[in-house]
Amino acid sequence: xxxxxxxxxxxxxxxxxxxxxxxxxxxxxxxxxxxxxxxxxxxxxxxxxxxxxxxxxxxxxxxxxxxxxxxxxxxxxxxxxxxxxxxxxxxxxxxxxxxxxxxxxxxxxxxxxxxxxxxxxxxxxxxxxxxxxxxxxxxxxxxxxxxxxxxxxxxxxxxxxxxxxxxxxxxxxxxxxxxxxxxxxxxxxxxxxxxxxxxxxxxxxxxxxxxxxxxxxxxxxxxxxxxxxxxxxxxxxxxxxxxxxxxxxxxxxxxxxxxxxxxxxxxxxxxxxxxxxxxxxxxxxxxxxxxxxxxxxxxxxxxxxxxxxxxxxxxxxxxxxxxxxxxxxxxxxxxxxxxxxxxxxxxxxxxxxxxxxxxxxx
Amino acid sequence: xxxxxxxxxxxxxxxxxxxxxxxxxxxxxxxxxxxxxxxxxxxxxxxxxxxxxxxxxxxxxxxxxxxxxxxxxxxxxxxxxxxxxxxxxxxxxxxxxxxxxxxxxxxxxxxxxxxxxxxxxxxxxxxxxxxxxxxxxxxxxxxxxxxxxxxxxxxxxxxxxxxxxxxxxxxxxxxxxxxxxxxxxxxxxxxxxxxxxxxxxxxxxxxxxxxxxxxxxxxxxxxxxxxxxxxxxxxxxxxxxxxxxxxxxxxxxxxxxxxxxxxxxxx
Numbered sequence: 001x002x003x004x005x006x007x008x009x010x011x012x013x014x015x016x017x018x019x020x021x022x023x024x025x026x027x028x029x030x031x032x033x034x035x036x037x038x039x040x041x042x043x044x045x046x047x048x049x050x051x052x053x054x055x056x057x058x059x060x061x062x063x064x065x066x067x068x069x070x071x072x073x074x075x076x077x078x079x080x081x082x083x084x085x086x087x088x089x090x091x092x093x094x095x096x097x098x099x100x101x102x103x104x105x106x107x108x109x110x111x112x113x114x115x116x117x118x119x120x121x122x123x124x125x126x127x128x129x130x131x132x133x134x135x136x137x138x139x140x141x142x143x144x145x146x147x148x149x150x151x152x153x154x155x156x157x158x159x160x161x162x163x164x165x166x167x168x169x170x171x172x173x174x175x176x177x178x179x180x181x182x183x184x185x186x187x188x189x190x191x192x193x194x195x196x197x198x199x200x201x202x203x204x205x206x207x208x209x210x211x212x213x214x215x216x217x218x219x220x221x222x223x224x225x226x227x228x229x230x231x232x233x234x235x236x237x238x239x240x241x242x243x244x245x246x247x248x249x250x251x252x253x254x255x256x257x258x259x260x261x262x263x264x265x266x267x268x269x270x271x272x273x274x275x276x277x278x279x280x281x282x283x284x285x286x287x288x289x290x291x292x293x294x295x296x297x298x299x300x301x302x303x304x305x306x307x308x309x310x311x312x313x314x315x316x317x318x319x320x321x322x323x324x325x326x327x328x329x330x331x332x333x334x335x336x337x338x339x340x341x342x343x344x345x346x347x348x349x350x351x352x353x354x355x356x357x358x359x360x361x362x
Numbered sequence: 363x364x365x366x367x368x369x370x371x372x373x374x375x376x377x378x379x380x381x382x383x384x385x386x387x388x389x390x391x392x393x394x395x396x397x398x399x400x401x402x403x404x405x406x407x408x409x410x411x412x413x414x415x416x417x418x419x420x421x422x423x424x425x426x427x428x429x430x431x432x433x434x435x436x437x438x439x440x441x442x443x444x445x446x447x448x449x450x451x452x453x454x455x456x457x458x459x460x461x462x463x464x465x466x467x468x469x470x471x472x473x474x475x476x477x478x479x480x481x482x483x484x485x486x487x488x489x490x491x492x493x494x495x496x497x498x499x500x501x502x503x504x505x506x507x508x509x510x511x512x513x514x515x516x517x518x519x520x521x522x523x524x525x526x527x528x529x530x531x532x533x534x535x536x537x538x539x540x541x542x543x544x545x546x547x548x549x550x551x552x553x554x555x556x557x558x559x560x561x562x563x564x565x566x567x568x569x570x571x572x573x574x575x576x577x578x579x580x581x582x583x584x585x586x587x588x589x590x591x592x593x594x595x596x597x598x599x600x601x602x603x604x605x606x607x608x609x610x611x612x613x614x615x616x617x618x619x620x621x622x623x624x625x626x627x628x629x
Binding site: 076079081089090091100149152 | 516518519521522523524525526527528529532536537540541
């Protein structure tokens with residue numbers, strides 16, 4: 001798990017004057033499920049296509065399993081790709097599609113048929129071999145595309161927004177199926193997605209990209225609870241940003257005063273290195289609680305007024321204006337039994353813990 | 363108003379097709395004079411076609427020219443269409459524009475200028491000279507048909523084939539060509555048809571070997587030959603209908619096979 005499978009070193013890619021990839025360096029480990037996450041136009045697909053060999057960077061190097069890929073064309077690389085459009089060949093049957101990559105290897109018909117059938121069974125399409133490719137549904141095309149790539153036993157499977165064309169239900173099914181498939185075949189998967197939830201659910205590690213650069217590379221938990229800056233924090237889920245001041249700093253401890261919430265003592269890993277003075281405190285809506293009578297005591301509390309309440313069945317989303325602030329914060333509460341749904345205009349006490357706070361550059 | 367429109371359409375159709383429909387009528391009419399009333403059924407004009415050696419050689423010339431032209435124009439068309447649909451290169455607009463111009467250029471200009479240039483360069487006029495001229499006017503049509511096929515083709519089809527380990531050439535043969543095949547056939551048939559009945563360039567460049575239209579033009583000087591020209595016209599009409607039906611069949615089959623939504627035919 002620790003051996004690097006893909007090494008990217010100082011990759012730069014320009015389209016004319018447009019700098020699509022800005023000095024991208026990272027390592028993708030063997031057997032990991034790695035995601036490139038970012039808004040459209042951030043360079044994530046360009047990076048994936050660079051790994052596949054469809055784009056040639058102007059500078060920088062790329063190695064797959066230790067072998068440098070400079071000048072190696074796409075058809076000679078140990079990678080296979082699942083395209084966003086699936087690119088199922090419409091003039092071939094399902095079995096012919098899946099067998100396409102094996103055509104160059106001369107093998108007995110019976111052996112070929114066995115391998116194709118096994119590959120189809122692997123993605124839950126046993127017995128679909130004789131169907132015409134164009135008669136398949138979106139989800140089935142996706143599976144054929146997976147089987148067609150995996151039958152070649154690539155070192156790396158590249159997935160370009162593979163779930164974006166599916167409806168919500170199908171997408172959720174495929175997310176867990178892809179995860180299981182990745183664990184069972186043990187191949188390194190690199191996924192491109194703009195859907196932060198998808199990246200968090202499926203990946204071992206996620207690289208968040210903005211404007212051709214990797215902003216943060218971390219595990220899903222780290223990314224969610226310790227985003228590196230406001231941009232990342234805002235892209236992954238939602239977060240409240242409050243102005244804060246560092247009041248004192250000693251070894252391992254950092255004391256801050258947060259607007260509307262008050263003072264708190266944080267550990268040093270909740271703050272970027274060398275933080276002093278005015279910063280920004282981030283706290284997720286679900287990590288704050290509207291205190292009800294009979295609740296266990298909270299580490300910190302703050303008072304405010306509810307200015308908007310949105311009831312959504314399992315959850316209620318509140319906008320709360322904390323005393324002494326001008327911008328409301330979002331607080332989301334699960335609607336458990338016995339908990340009252342509060343109305344606009346009610347005063348409320350907010351409970352929070354200092355471990356929920358992350359300090360970000362202002 | 364309704365009636366007026368219907369009458370207009372009726373007259374239009376009559377004007378369009380009535381002269382053509384007279385061809386088969388007089389092709390089997392037992393008289394050398396092309397006029398009503400009809401004087402009886404005969405197959406002698408058809409038989410005359412069978413027995414005229416000059417006609418056979420003109421037909422063979424035309425078929426040779428049309429097949430060669432269609433093949434060359436389609437091959438050149440594939441190359442140019444793919445380049446213009448897939449790649450951005452400096453001067454793409456002007457280059458494609460100049461390639462497409464012969465579509466609108468009067469054929470007489472092409473005919474005369476080719477004649478002058480070929481003679482000046484010391485070449486003899488031959489079927490190949492006509493083929494040269496025909497390729498020039500057919501290639502733009504081939505490009506127009508093929509370019510839209512390449513534009514409809516998902517670029518990731520070719521990338522997927524490369525990604526699965528195949529070379530560029532194998533990808534072209536196994537993926538690209540089969541997927542654009544309906545357009546290739548359309549392009550071939552259109553070029554074939556244009557070349558087959560092209561007169562002006564053929565007339566200028568034919569030398570001693572006339573093509574079918576040039577031969578027909580020559581025969582019109584002899585009024586007695588007119589009924590057999592009618593018979594010949596009837597056969598050409600049948601051939602055109604067959605080509606049209608075949609082209610439409612290929613297009614629909616292609617659309618059905620690849621599941622692409624029917625986007626309306628050439629015709």
